[in-house]
Amino acid sequence: MPKEFIVAIELGSSKMTGIAGQKNLDGSISVLSIVEEDSTSCIRKGVVYNIEKTGQCLTSIMQKLKNNLKQDITHVYVGVGGQSIRSVKNVIVKDLPSATQVTQEMVNELMDANRNMSYPDLEILDAATQEYKLDNQFQLDPVGIQCTHLEGNFLNILWRKNFYRNLNTCFDNAGIAIAEMYLAPLALADSTLTDAEKRSGCVLIDLGADTTTVSVYYKNILRHLAVIPLGGSNITKDIASLQMEDSDAEKMKIKYASAFTENNEIDNTLSYSIDADRQIESRKFIEIVEGRVEEIIENAWFQVPNEYADKLLGGIILTGGGSNMPNIEKAFRSHTHIEKIRIAKFVTQAINSKDPKITEHDGKLNTILGLLAKGDMNCAGGELHDDLFTQSEQKPTTTADIHQKPRDLKETTGTGVVMTAAEKQKAEEEARKKKEEEEEIARVEAEKLEMEEAARRKENSILNKCWRHIKKLGKDMISEE
Known part of the structure; x- marks a missing residue:
């Protein structure tokens, strides 16, 4: 008997992640497999810009998951995020x-x-x-x-619209059916924020590689959402401007970078090694890093509407890979003057896994785990066999097959559920048919009213009145005789 599991895919700027997990009776989730693909050549600022390469990455992700699970995958859950949202x-x-x-x-x-x-x-x-x-x-x-x-x-x-179309096209070209599309920032918020934080007012800031996502909540309602095109990779590029490779700049960032350093703590005699022959003064390095961090914080804080800036009793919650930078809380506290700052290193759900990527609890996988928690439809197909002759030939499921009947938008409004292109097309077809039926009914009614009006006019015409009067006079004369 094939086991049941849920599969989710996140298209990040630095890597594409696929995860398969099983929901347990106690509410916990057991991660069965997690795989990653480098997406820097096809995903930029969180959106698809190379459809063909993205399709290849998706195909590779799916194949790796299938091999690990020894089972086919019929459909997946997908997160929607990135620039321009x-x-x-x-x-x-x-x-x-x-x-x-x-x-x-x-x-x-x-x-x-x-x-x-x-x-x-x-x-x-x-x-x-x-x-x-x-x-x-x-x-x-x-x-x-x-x-x-x-x-x-x-x-x-x-x-x-073109980002939306490209995303759907990639999955169609790769032959991967979409069970559900979710707004990634909302799935992340549901898995990292507490009810008290959402109710009392808070700002969730997801510090990603290419983008920073800002979500403002107040009285349990999403009040504002914005994605700014700045992230950790901008810090890396600034360091790389010191004439070094991006890979070396990333290593220096991880090893030496701090989001905030008091001026009296800077050692002017200290230098950091770039390579065997070159060094950089610690003060200059700190100024480069902090300058970009300050820009990211100011742009993120600028997104918070003034009407909610003084209602953030839940404070600021930081997550994502950028939240691992030392003293990131101090930097945010210094620029926003919000004292209550929490780093969400992990999701609120109980996750069972021995994979180091998950057990590190560094906030990098919070979004994909949030998407996995949203899934409720079994994604497992038939078992895979090494013998090609024993493989059962089944027609692959398509997104259109899953969403043959589009859902009522009123049921999904505000939940973060995004209609797939196939579902949207079905909904538009049904709306067009309904409109045509209503127009036909209105036309028939109009014709009926017009005929009744014509009959009424005929009934009330002078000629008709004279004819009725003559007929009545004739009947009266006959009755008298």
């Missing part, structure tokens, strides 16, 4: 007759109107409901309340 507030207004009671249908109309918003070259990945304004008061659930003015406040999460 941002949130935009939107307000939909509906005026009602006096003392009208709000119904679920009215709320659905606001949500549909928001989802149908058009943004040039941008795709709405998800829409988080912020709150509803009824006359002059705010409510999270307006159904059943009387008002004359209803406003829906939404946070639309957008991404460039």
Whole structure:
């Protein structure tokens, strides 16, 4: 009997990661396999820019996982993130007759109107409901309340359409079916933040290789999301400007770099070795590193809306590979003046694994583990055999097969679930058919009304009235005789 497991894939700027895990009855997750591929040649700033090479990396990831698991994989969970993801507030207004009671249908109309918003070259990945304004008061659930003015406040999460298309195309070309697409920052937040932090207000900052993702939460609701194109690789490039290879710069960063150093702690006589023949003064090295770190922090903090900057009782939570830099908390505390800072080295779920990549608890795998925790559909196929003749020939599952019936967007709104291209196409086809049916019904009704109106006009015409009068006169004369 084949064992059940869930497979998730994260397309990072420095590496592509695939993971397979099994959910246990006690709520823990046992990691069965984790594999990585270098993605620097095909993923830039967290998005696909070389479709062919990305497809090759995906194929390699899948093959490695299958070999480790000795089982086929029917579909996978995928994280969506990277450059150009941002949130935009939107307000939909509906005026009602006096003392009208709000119904679920009215709320659905606001949500549909928001989802149908058009943004040039941008795709709405998800829409988080912020709150509803009824006359002059705010409510999270307006159904059943009387008002004359209803406003829906939404946070639309957008991404460039070509990034969205490229991501879907890569999986289609590689023959990998997508069980679900999730917004990676939301999956990460659900696995690293506590309920108290989300409720009281906090900022989650994911310090990645090419990008830094900022998520602001308040009263358990996502209030702002932004991705800035700066990360740890920028620090490496700055160090490499001292005439050295990127690989050597990365080693120096890991060995010597500190996010914050007090001026009186800098030893002006100390030098760091670049190679056997060259050295650099420690002060100059520190200034290079701290200059870039300061830029990243200031850009990340700039993303926090002013209306929430003084409501962050949960503080700042740092995660990702960049959070491992020594004194990173001091650097953030110095520039943001937020005292409460926590480094999320690992996810909140109980993870069982002996793999050093996971047991190190360095925050680098928090996103992929968050995606794995989101999965609830068995991804296991048939067992693989060494003998090619015993392999059962099964038609591979496609994304379109999984999403034959598109889900109602109202059920997934604000959950971080992103519709796949196949599901979106199905939904658009159904919406088009529904619209055509409604137009046909309206046309038939219009024709019916037009015929009734013509008949009524004919009935009331002068000629018709005269004819009816003559007929009535004739009947009266006959009846009298």
